[in-house]
Amino acid sequence: xxxxxxxxxxxxxxxxxxxxxxxxxxxxxxxxxxxxxxxxxxxxxxxxxxxxxxxxxxxxxxxxxxxxxxxxxxxxxxxxxxxxxxxxxxxxxxxxxxxxxxxxxxxxxxxxxxxxxxxxxxxxxxxxxxxxxxxxxxxxxxxxxxxxxxxxxxxxxxxxxxxxxxxxxxxxxxxxxxxxxxxxxxxxxxxxxxxxxxxxxxxxxxxxxxxxxxxxxxxxxxxxxxxxxxxxxxxxxxxxxxxxxxxxxxxxxxxxxxxxxxxxxxxxxxxxxxxxxxxxxxxxxxxxxxxxxxxxxxxxxxxxxxxxxxxxxxxxxxxxxxxxxxxxxxxxxxxxxxxxxxxxxxxxxxxxxxxxxxxxxxxxxxxxxxxxxxxxxxxxxxxxxxxxxxxxxxxxxxxxxx
Amino acid sequence: xxxxxxxxxxxxxxxxxxxxxxxxxxxxxxxxxxxxxxxxxxxxxxxxxxxxxxxxxxxxxxxxxxxxxxxxxxxxxxxxxxxxxxxxxxxxxxxxxxxxxxxxxxxxxxxxxxxxxxxxxxxxxxxxxxxxxxxxxxxxxxxxxxxxxxxxxxxxxxxxxxxxxxxxxxxxxxxxxxxxxxxxxxxxxxxxxxxxxxxxxxxxxxxxxxxxxxxxxxxxxxxxxxxxxxxxxxxxxxxxxxxxxxxxxxxxxxxxxxxxxxxxxxxxxxxxxxxxxxxxxxxxxxxxxxxxxxxxxxxxxxxxxxxxxxxxxxxxxxxxxxxxxxxxxxxxxxxxxxxxxxxxxxxxxxxxxxxxxxxxxxxxxxxxxxxxxxxxxxxxxxxxxxxxxxxxxxxxxxxxxxxxxxxxxxxxxxxxxxxxxxxxxxxxxxxxxxxxxxxxxxxxxxxxxxxxxxxxxxxxxxxxxxxxxxxxxxxxxxxxxxxxx
Numbered sequence: 073x074x075x076x077x078x079x080x081x082x083x084x085x086x087x088x089x090x091x092x093x094x095x096x097x098x099x100x101x102x103x104x105x106x107x108x109x110x111x112x113x114x115x116x117x118x119x120x121x122x123x124x125x126x127x128x129x130x131x132x133x134x135x136x137x138x139x140x141x142x143x144x145x146x147x148x149x150x151x152x153x154x155x156x157x158x159x160x161x162x163x164x165x166x167x168x169x170x171x172x173x174x175x176x177x178x179x180x181x182x183x184x185x186x187x188x189x190x191x192x193x194x195x196x197x198x199x200x201x202x203x204x205x206x207x208x209x210x211x212x213x214x215x216x217x218x219x220x221x222x223x224x225x226x227x228x229x230x231x232x233x234x235x236x237x238x239x240x241x242x243x244x245x246x247x248x249x250x251x252x253x254x255x256x257x258x259x260x261x262x263x264x265x266x267x268x269x270x271x272x273x274x275x276x277x278x279x280x281x282x283x284x285x286x287x288x289x290x291x292x293x294x295x296x297x298x299x300x301x302x303x304x305x306x307x308x309x310x311x312x313x314x315x316x317x318x319x320x321x322x323x324x325x326x327x328x329x330x331x332x333x334x335x336x337x338x339x340x341x342x343x344x345x346x347x348x349x350x351x352x353x354x355x356x357x358x359x360x361x362x363x364x365x366x367x368x369x370x371x372x373x374x375x376x377x378x379x380x381x382x383x384x385x386x387x388x389x390x391x392x393x394x395x396x397x398x399x400x401x402x403x404x405x406x407x408x409x410x411x412x413x414x415x416x417x418x419x420x421x422x423x424x425x426x427x428x429x430x431x432x433x434x435x436x437x438x439x440x441x442x443x444x445x446x447x448x449x450x451x452x453x454x455x456x457x458x459x460x461x462x463x464x465x466x467x468x469x470x471x472x473x474x
Numbered sequence: 475x476x477x478x479x480x481x482x483x484x485x486x487x488x489x490x491x492x493x494x495x496x497x498x499x500x501x502x503x504x505x506x507x508x509x510x511x512x513x514x515x516x517x518x519x520x521x522x523x524x525x526x527x528x529x530x531x532x533x534x535x536x537x538x539x540x541x542x543x544x545x546x547x548x549x550x551x552x553x554x555x556x557x558x559x560x561x562x563x564x565x566x567x568x569x570x571x572x573x574x575x576x577x578x579x580x581x582x583x584x585x586x587x588x589x590x591x592x593x594x595x596x597x598x599x600x601x602x603x604x605x606x607x608x609x610x611x612x613x614x615x616x617x618x619x620x621x622x623x624x625x626x627x628x629x630x631x632x633x634x635x636x637x638x639x640x641x642x643x644x645x646x647x648x649x650x651x652x653x654x655x656x657x658x659x660x661x662x663x664x665x666x667x668x669x670x671x672x673x674x675x676x677x678x679x680x681x682x683x684x685x686x687x688x689x690x691x692x693x694x695x696x697x698x699x700x701x702x703x704x705x706x707x708x709x710x711x712x713x714x715x716x717x718x719x720x721x722x723x724x725x726x727x728x729x730x731x732x733x734x735x736x737x738x739x740x741x742x743x744x745x746x747x748x749x750x751x752x753x754x755x756x757x758x759x760x761x762x763x764x765x766x767x768x769x770x771x772x773x774x775x776x777x778x779x780x781x782x783x784x785x786x787x788x789x790x791x792x793x794x795x796x797x798x799x800x801x802x803x804x805x806x807x808x809x810x811x812x813x814x815x816x817x818x819x820x821x822x823x824x825x826x827x828x829x830x831x832x833x834x835x836x837x838x839x840x841x842x843x844x845x846x847x848x849x850x851x852x853x854x855x856x857x858x859x860x861x862x863x864x865x866x867x868x869x870x871x872x873x874x875x876x877x878x879x880x881x882x883x884x885x886x887x888x889x890x891x892x893x894x895x896x897x898x899x900x901x902x903x904x905x906x907x908x909x910x911x912x913x914x915x916x917x918x919x920x921x922x923x924x925x926x927x928x929x930x931x932x933x934x935x936x937x938x939x940x941x942x943x944x945x946x947x948x949x950x951x952x953x954x955x956x957x958x959x
Contacts, residue, residue: 195818197891202824209824210831210838210937211855211949213901213915219889223902227885230926278889279898279921329913330853330861332905336885462903462913 076352080175081316082304083471084297085114088430091292091418092261099128099135099189100145102293106423107146107185110295115307118146121297122179124153127166127186128422129458132199134189142185157422159203159458160368161321161467162186163294164425168319168469170298180299186427187293188420197289198421204463218278218286220460221371225280227336228377232388236280242394243372244268247284249400250369250409254416256444261288261418285372290418294426296433314436317451318352318470320345329462339457341466342381346455349468350383355451359384362406362470363449364435365399366428368457369413379408382455382468407446410435421458428454429469436473449473476598477639478774482533482631483748483789484526484610485735487918488799489513492623498802502618509623512733516799517612517627519808519896520917520935522946523550524560526629527610528567528934530741532878533792534606534631535568537784543570543633545596545605547589549579549740551658552612554936554946563948564608566839567934569875575602582767583611583656586630586740591770593634594643604635611739614809616664621656624708625665626736630744630789640783641751641760641774644695647688650768653677663811674712678765679719682707685769686720686761693773697721700773701758702750704728706742706765734793740766749789756780795956797918807895820893826945836873841932841950843910844871852876852910874910876932880955881906883928888921904930904952914952929955 087109089102097105111118126142128135135141139153156165163186170184193199197216202208225243229236248268254260266284274282304313322345328334346358355361367382369375376394379385384406385393398405411417411431414424432452434440456467496510517526527548535543546568548561555563561576579589586609593605610629615621655673656665667673682705690696697703703726707713717727728750730742738745743764750760758776763769787795799805806812836842836856843854848867851860852874860867886902893899900916902924916924917935930952937949 193818197819200819200822200824206824206827207830207834209826210834210947213913214889214892214894214899215901215913216889216891216899218891219887219899219901222887222889223885226887226902226926230885275890276888276898277891278887281887325863326857326861327863330857330911331851331863332909332911333863336903 077171077175077319078317078352078354079301079315081171081298082301083314083433084116084181084299084304084307085110086296086430086433087113088259088294088427089292090259091288091290091420091427093191094291095191097291099141099187102189102291103142103145103185103187106293106295110297114297116181116297119149120181121148121151121183122181123151123173124148124183124185125166125169126153126155127157127162127184127425128155129157129159129162129188130190130199130421132201133192135187159465160370160421161425161456161458161465162422163427164454164456164467164469167296167426167429168321170296171316171319174298174300180303181297183295183297184426185293185295186423186425188422189291190289190420191291216278218281218371221374222278222281224337224373224377224461231335231337234391238391239376240272240280242391243285243376244271245394246369246372246375247271247415250413250415253401253409253444254412257411257417260412260416261290262412262416281371281373287370287414288416288418290420292418292420292423292427294423294430296426296429312437312473314433314471314473317472318349318468320349320352320468322466324459324463336461338377339381339461339464339466341464342378342455342457345466345468346382349470353451353470355470358382359406361451362453363451364407364410364432364446365453365455366411366413366431367408367455369409369415370419370457372415374457375408378455378457382453401444410444410446425454425456425467429471432471436471475639475642476594476634476636477643478632478641478751479604479635479638480534480538480633480640480783481748481751481788482530482536482786483745483792484529484533484629485515485789485792486517486521486526486627487795487797488516488518489796490516490799490802490805494800494802495623499618499622506618506620506623509620514623514626514736515628516805518918520951522554522936523552523610523612524554524563524948525934525936526612526627527564527608527631530610530629530631531564531568531606531608533786533788534633536786538604538633540568540570543604543606544574544602545593546570546574546576547579547593547605547607549585549589549609550611551580551583551585551740553578553580563839566835567948568606569840569877583740583742584764584766584768584770586744587762587764587770587772590632590634590744591646591772597634597636604633607632607634609741609744611741613739614664614811617806617811621665621667624737626738628735628738628741628745630741630748632744638779639777640780641776644773644775645689645693646770646772647685647692648768648770649681649685649688651681653681653767670709674709678707678709678712678716681769682716682763682765683720685763685771689761689771689773695759695773699759700726700761701754702726702728703761704743704746704750705763706730706737706746708732708737745789751776751780752788752790754780814895816893816895823942826940826943826947838949841875841877843874843876845874846870847872852906852908854910854912876906876910877950879906879908881930881952883924883926883930884911885926886916886924900924914950916953917951918953923954931955
């Protein structure tokens with residue numbers, strides 16, 4: 073009988089580049105940057121890595137497909153390398169594959185690395201293309217990510233009969249909080265605190281989302297080396313060990329997009345993944361037990377509804393929690409986006425899942441300065457949501473220290 | 475007995491005030507003040523001759539069993555394709571059977587009545603029945619030209635058959651002359667005309683009476699027999715002269731809609747004819763004359779059946795569904811007259827995969843989905859495994875058409891990031907009243923006018939233009955449901 077991944081795998085080391093518009097760096101440069109930090113943190117030599125999983129999402133303008141970009145960039149000596157791709161959960165999938173490879177007993181030490189070089193597109197936002205198949209060129213709407221996610225707001229307003237002005241207040245608070253957190257983090261892409269009034273006054277991108285409701289489009293890479301808890305303990309006898317507590321993925325069944333039972337105001341996948349992740353991690357009361365979170369705030373409204381979908385705010389209750397500062401860094405609740413989030417740390421798609429785990433990892437090991445530290449953190453939760461509200465991949469990972 | 479069984483019309487929602495055009499371009503041709511009265515109907519950025527013909531066709535098919543339609547004859551001088559049957563695209567969009575006859579009629583702008591005659595005579599000869607005849611044009615005049623002011627966009631459609639005839643065909647007379655009042659060469663974007671005085675005094679003043687006299691002699695009818703006389707001539711003075719010469723009284727003179735729509739080209743006499751039918755009583759006789767490389771003259775007599783027609787927009791209804799296009803340069807961008815920058819995002823190059831469109835033609839061009847025979851759930855696009863999680867039946871689907879269904883807006887946005895010549899790009903989720911949902915682009919509306927819960931219908935539109943490969947691609951968009959006049 074399968075009993076999940078809890079406590080079977082430990083994180084030996086992690087690395088994360090500065091995110092941002094890295095005009096001088098290629099995707100390969102970013103891979104080397106996150107890898108060297110990760111390798112140094114793990115305290116091992118490159119030749120000890122037995123297998124690798126490589127996350128990269130965009131094909132249109134990027135490093136290429138398959139495992140070859142990673143092998144060639146890092147000069148990995150003919151080891152098995154597999155590319156993972158699952159929209160914005162791409163890096164989490166690399167981490168999950170590496171974790172499962174160790175848990176299976178097939179390997180002792182495995183690398184997961186994600187990268188995305190987004191800023192060669194020539195325009196803002198993500199490149200278009202055939203994310204849902206070339207057929208969508210014939211019948212898909214002229215949609216971009218902000219417009220697809222913006223519809224959460226109109227649907228949420230209709231479902232809960234809440235005025236759009238109140239939603240605008242809450243999502244402005246969400247973005248202001250992330251800007252503040254990002255301002256404290258030297259690796260974050262956007263490092264300026266922005267007041268809520270300025271956020272609400274920004275130019276409209278896709279109604280009702282303004283410029284500051286949208287996350288940074290960034291270049292970046294993040295990496296992790298995982299191993300068994302026993303090996304981790306033997307290599308780092310004097311350090312706390314951060315272990316994997318849960319890894320869950322939920323993928324749309326087509327219902328949200330095609331059947332009329334979905335209200336457009338929540339993520340069905342996130343709800344399922346979160347429920348299973350708490351069960352896997354042994355968390356009974358997430359609102360009390362989760363110490364901190366990095367959720368998928370591609371847009372402020374995504375974070376808003378996700379607070380309910382990860383079962384921390386009650387359904388219809390996100391507004392109260394957000395406005396009460398429950399998710400603020402020092403708000404006494406569950407700090408969310410402690411490193412700035414996608415919003416301000418940035419969102420190189422194929423790296424984001426690992427960057428979130430990196431943020432939780434450095435908090436759990438108490439490596440961050442006092443001003444942005446979460447005290448006594450035990451469980452850190454990360455969440456990716458890739459695709460569109462109607463058709464997506466949701467990932468929930470929980471890591472923790474005993 | 476062959477005749478008209480049903481009619482439909484379409485005038486695009488946006489109207490360009492001619493004073494606005496003159497204000498922008500009058501400096502270059504001050505004499506155009508004579509053409510600057512009223513407004514011209516202009517196709518939206520996502521409309522073209524095919525989409526307008528489809529809209530008129532849908533209107534004409536109200537109350538008609540589509541499975542009985544045996545043909546589609548399409549007339550236009552501005553068809554998007556030279557090779558690829560334009561009437562074939564219209565057939566698919568109208569949701570008609572594949573086993574029908576379809577043809578494109580083009581060249582001179584009398585092609586609309588020629589297509590009508592082909593249908594009438596085909597029905598009379600029992601070679602075909604229930605033919606949708608549709609005509610549309612979207613002609614361009616160069617900025618500052620008289621044509622820019624005179625022309626307008628519209629479409630008309632008629633169902634020609636032998637049963638439930640509302641206007642019986644009484645005879646026709648045709649002439650054909652290589653009279654080049656207007657022309658466009660193989661690659662021309664703009665219409666070119668010869669001198670107005672010659673078009674008026676030799677063209678209209680001689681060719682129209684010849685066709686009318688020919689018809690009267692052939693049918694034994696007199697001008698006084700007709701309740702309405704329909705003929706296109708946008709020259710006001712020439713029209714007065716012709717009315718006098720032919721004995722057409724003000725009551726008989728069917729308005730040419732120059733002030734409301736403009737000279738629409740191939741469909742024009744049919745647009746006027748549809749308007750005449752809307753206002754006709756049983757027993758009325760109508761004389762229909764077209765003009766362009768000669769003339770066709772046709773006589774009809776309205777029957778009792780006209781009182782039994784299902785409600786429709788026709789010309790009156792679509793004329794009433796209007797909004798100002800209050801920006802002349804927007805018109806220039808929409809018609810690709812003025813190069814505009816829609817951003818680098820707009821330059822992404824995606825191919826039309828014809829083999830893929832062939833497989834998906836019913837879904838894309840006809841908006842067909844499926845209905846699960848096990849649980850009754852309707853779903854778009856077509857599914858093999860039922861999406862209802864309580865059902866999940868495999869391969870128990872029947873086809874189901876969404877093109878005539880009403881839905882409501884479940885969510886929406888106005889997107890300024892999406893590449894568009896009409897930003898913001900408005901789109902959202904539509905849930906249909908009878909089940910099924912899909913995310914559609916929205917058109918013919920402003921963001922501020924939308925709300926969740928608002929009823930919408932779908933409209934066949936040009937989805938994209940691939941300029942590298944000369945492809946116009948089509949799909950359906952959502953439009954707020956408006957009361958039909």
